[in-house]
């Protein structure tokens with residue numbers, strides 16, 4: 126009926142990725158250049174399907190032309206291969222039930238009780254499918270089967286993926302001849318068993334600022350909750366150090382609380398770096414829940430590979446990583462020939478392509494050689510000397526790395542690159558040097574010694590949990606630390622159009638993860654690509670009644686100013702001064718600190 130053979134195969138997001146990659150390869154065989162990345166195309170395809178759109182339903186414009194083309198090829202491909210992706214399962218079923226009325230009636234009569242969980246995240250397509258399940262008596266305006274939707278409209282945080290919470294609630298109620306006003310139709314579960322009264326009062330007063338909601342007021346029997354901690358930091362390092370200091374104190378005071386009951390939440394993944402550094406310095410184990418440690422992220426590895434090759438032309442691993450990244454149409458076969466030639470001549474890959482005219486005369490390889498040589502020259506010769514982060518930024522721009530992440534979908538990668546520049550600026554400041562070699566030596570441990578895993582899911586040891594607020598949905602922790610509460614970061618304004626109600630729901634999710642204690646922090650000075658910027662405190666902090674908040678200051682018993690520790694760090698000798706030569710044997714700052 127839908128043109129599928131009975132032995133069809135269901136494919137997951139990884140399969141989708143390899144199919145799109147294969148199609149792209151075919152499509153751009155000649156140029157090895159495409160305007161949109163595979164992941165961006167998959168997001169586009171899935172979003173279209175969630176809106177019930179086939180490739181032929183899309184209004185083509187300059188921006189989506191290429192994506193639409195790949196979508197149509199993807200459709201043909203999976204049809205020929207008798208495959209279905211997740212969104213297709215629903216889309217195909219919806220189209221079938223719309224076409225075959227008998228079948229639609231059959232199924233709507235077959236399922237008498239339907240329970241929908243996480244209703245706030247339903248897409249347009251899922252909503253359309255759901256309506257086809259209604260066994261309706263049009264004449265009497267009644268429904269013969271029973272529906273129960275469970276969800277929290279205040280936790281609808283996937284508008285960017287197509288979830289349309291309040292619209293869908295109204296559509297759902299209308300389809301079932303129900304009304305928002307009738308208390309028998311909407312049952313509010315307002316008693317909360319997770320959090321203290323203080324946490325709930327804060328959550329209620331923040332979310333109360335949203336217009337678009339059904340409205341509810343959480344309450345609890347868990348009284349006398351501790352006040353919410355608030356810390357205004359001098360800069361982001363100070364913020365991270367303060368939070369880690371508090372955590373250390375909690376661990377001391379409550380040795381029986383598992384570390385996994387402590388969570389640090391932030392709005393963007395790039396914010397993890399400062400906290401990772403502070404936790405490593407304190408020797409506290411951590412896990413990035415649903416994410417990858419900062420120095421293991423793909424864009425950071427690529428960025429560092431550029432720096433490494435420029436600093437040391439014999440670094441073959443760095444060469445392999447960037448010779449064709451961003452794409453320069455230098456394929457696997459060419460790389461194999463380079464590897465063989467370099468081996469035969471007993472030299473590094475970069476040296477080899479410069480000396481063998483078969484390669485050095487090829488334009489794309491010649492351009493790569495010039496890129497590396499010119500970057501090195503500029504860094505060495507510019508007067509006054511470039512700061513370390515400026516050197517890096519120059520390389521990332523010249524190499525096309527920054528440009529390769531210009532798509533909206535890659536904003537996180539650019540944020541991570543910016544954070545890397547911030548880290549370099551801090552390094553220069555701390556060690557009074559702009560020497561790339563010394564910087565690369567110091568971070569060598571972070572990049573070589575940590576687990577080279579994909580997602581950091583290792584859970585054999587109790588660890589502090591770090592995650593984005595999106596990642597925290599559905600979870601709960603004894604102690605929750607929400608960091609980076611400044612305007613334009615949280616609430617975010619990454620694309621210049623802040624959806625304040627969606628951001629506020631995210632804040633509501635963040636607050637309601639806390640069972641016993643909540644802490645908020647911010648720094649009015651933040652850096653962007655190494656440049657300091659002044660920020661305003663998040664409006665969400667002001668939306669919490671001051672009586673619920675305890676502002677931390679240096680006189681608090683629990684708080685020991687990090688300045689003392691900074692002095693210790695500043696006395697550490699740099700690798701060149703203490704005679705270490707290879708990255709593997711180096712200790713990071715924290716370890717030097719401990720050894721001293």
Ligand SMILES: Nc1ncnc2c1ncn2[C@@H]1O[C@H](COP(=O)(O)OP(=O)(O)OP(=O)(O)O)[C@@H](O)[C@H]1O
Pocket residue numbers: 277280317318319598599600601637
């Ligand atoms: N009736 C109850 N009595 C005692 N504890 C309860 C009860 N119902 C739920 N809880 C506890 O409250 C906490 C939250 O429950 P649950 O995770 O089911 O809520 P939820 O609505 O899914 O939360 P959220 O959507 O905010 O993540 C859990 O720790 C759970 O064990």
